[in-house]
Amino acid sequence: MATCPLCLFSNSPEAAVCARCGKFRFPAGPTESEFIGEGHTRLLASVHCEQDTDDESGRRTIRGPLTVTKSAVQSSMATVAATAVAGDSDAYSVVTIDTTPAPLAPAPPRLIVIRGEKVNAEYLILNGKNFMGRSADKPVDIDLTGQESSEQVWSSRQHAVIIFDRGMLLIEDLSSLNGTFVNRSRLHPGQQRMLQSNDVIQVGTVQFKVTM
Incomplete structure (x- = not known):
């Protein structure tokens, strides 16, 4: 289920644009449910949508969770962070949350x-x-x-x-x-x-x- 963050309408998972308001474009690519599991990392990135207007007020930045593998984060983290900040003054910086459990301290002899x-x-x-x-x-x-x-x-x-x-x-x-x-x-x-x-x-x- 893909929920539009503008009108809160529940669209089908395959929807590219919100069927009710037509203003929000769902991002293409992996979704959170496809990648949750052991050895994965969650990113907090910016998702852009456009309304059918010509002014700047029609552009919004919505913060939403995206999930990618650790290898993808390590290879593309610098590019993703720079694009998120420079592309829009309201964009959020990328935040990495490592889900790998911390190693246990060795037991004393x-x-x-x-x-x-x-x-x-x-x-x-x-x-x-x-x-x-x-x-x-x-x-x-x-x-x-x-x-x-x-x-x-x-x-x-x-x-x-x-x-x-x-x-x-x-x-x-x-x-x-x-x-x-x-x-x-x-x-x-x-x-x-x-x-x-x-x-x-x-x-x-x-x-x-x-x-x-």
Whole structure:
């Protein structure tokens, strides 16, 4: 259905000129219903119509939605915008609305407990230093309190630290009594090692899987 914006008469979709007033000429080319879908862009452009008069008052600019593909917009946007503004002082500038969903922010890395008192517990790794240990004397970011049996506590209060910087994960042992292990390999105190997804970290008796 093609509605005339002057007299609001409902014309057939194939109509080139309004059947009632005869003053509005429907634009040739794609319509909104033909192109709405994934990967398309909507433009707000000017549509000109002429009345059967010789004076300038018979010329109008009507703002209406047109829908075109992204490739057409990228190849012809400069030409369309210049014509819309320079052809008529009342014309509207072309406005592009990109319907592509914004990319989701990447999820922060996590440690998932695979051996401990609370299996499947997750710890988020934040930017900067993330201290691992038991919050008995000093606060820690990854608190192992309750993850080890009270009869077998092997983690130190300040056991290790994980550094998250510019998308990279590093782990360092802080001279712990029982050591820090990555994929069963023990780290020397002060030694830093890069972590990757699915690496297994052992701190005390607790084991974590790295998820990135």
